[in-house]
Amino acid sequence: MSPERSRLIVARGDGALVGWVLLRRDPDRLVGHWGSIHHLQTRPDRRGRGVGAALVGEARRVARDELGLEQLRLAARGGEGLEEFYARLGWREAGRWPGALRLAPGDDRDEVLMVLTPL
Known part of the structure; x- marks a missing residue:
């Protein structure tokens, strides 16, 4: 059986979906030790309440404890304050396109490339 390649992590509040994030791992053995974060989304009326930070924290825990990954990567849209959001959670900028x-x-x-290591 091949290792799990992705995990959808959701946040619920008051019985409703308030956010989600997709965690992926690449099946290639050369990069199989890292994963990537895709499509972190929170409901606009729930922003600023820690939902996004909680989702990223849970993705980090799942990556480390359940998937055995050593680092995470993501690409964020520049000019939206996302670099600062992720930096507060321990991520660092690795480059830009x-x-x-x-x-x-x-x-x-710019597309801002960020990395989180160690998990």
Whole structure:
């Protein structure tokens, strides 16, 4: 049986879905020791209440304790304050792809590459 490749982690509050994040691991043996965070989403009316931080914390725990990973990576949209959000949770910037994301004509943003290690 192959190792688990992804995990969807959800947050619920008052009986409703308030956020989610997807944790993935690459099946290639050369990079099988790290995972990546995709699509951290929280309901707009729940932002600023720790839901996102709790989801990232749970993803970190699952990656380390259940999937046996050693590090996590993610790509965040620049210019949204996400670098600061993740930095408060222990992540560090590893690089950028300048102007990689075009939100609208004339609104290009960097894609910020971040890493969390050790878990």
